[in-house]
Amino acid sequence: MPVTSDIHAHEEAAIAAQYIDVLQIPAFLCRQTDLLIAAAETGKIVNVKKGQFVSGASMKFAVEKINKGGNEKVILTERGTTFGYQDLIVDYRNIPWMQAHDVPVVMDCTHSLQQPNQTTGVTGGNPQLIGTIAKAAIAAGADGLFIETHPKPAVAKSDGANMLQLDLIENLLEQLVQLREAVI
Secondary structure: OOOEEEOOOHHHHHHHHOOOOEEEEOHHHOOOHHHHHHHHHOOOEEEEEOOOOOOOHHHHHHHHHHHHOOOOOEEEEEOOEEOOOOOEEOOOOHHHHHHOOOOOEEEEOOHHHEEOOOOOOOOEEOHHHHHHHHHHHHHOOOOEEEOOEEOOHHHOOOOHHHOEEHHHHHHHHHHHHHHHHHHO
């Protein structure tokens, strides 16, 4: 299993690359040229999370920056699009649009269901829709899925509001494998 982690500044890339297999670029940093180039120069796989403010077509610039840094090992991750101030929606057109950049595309089924900027000050979510998002992503041709899970999401230290309860993952994965076989 590959080890992955986010990096947030260009000087972190070389340090992190000594210990991990995949450098992840956070969604809000997906346009940061110095960060993308530093990640590329490590030779590691670079997973760029699409910003909620960026179109799938515009992610070509992130791919180009990494490629110009001498690295062809790029993954793009769809995480939804800002809808108003307190919700995200998934535009499934982004999957083929990002695949047009000749890179694999992963659907983040967890974070795309976040509800940021809630009046409580705590990010909310819609975990009951994880299966819907995952199935639609498979039908749209996603190359992979990211689903956070926890035995008790309510007590998770991070992202619990949009995690799938662990005992639900096996059934969902079985459904997704059947769907993938039908789509191929």
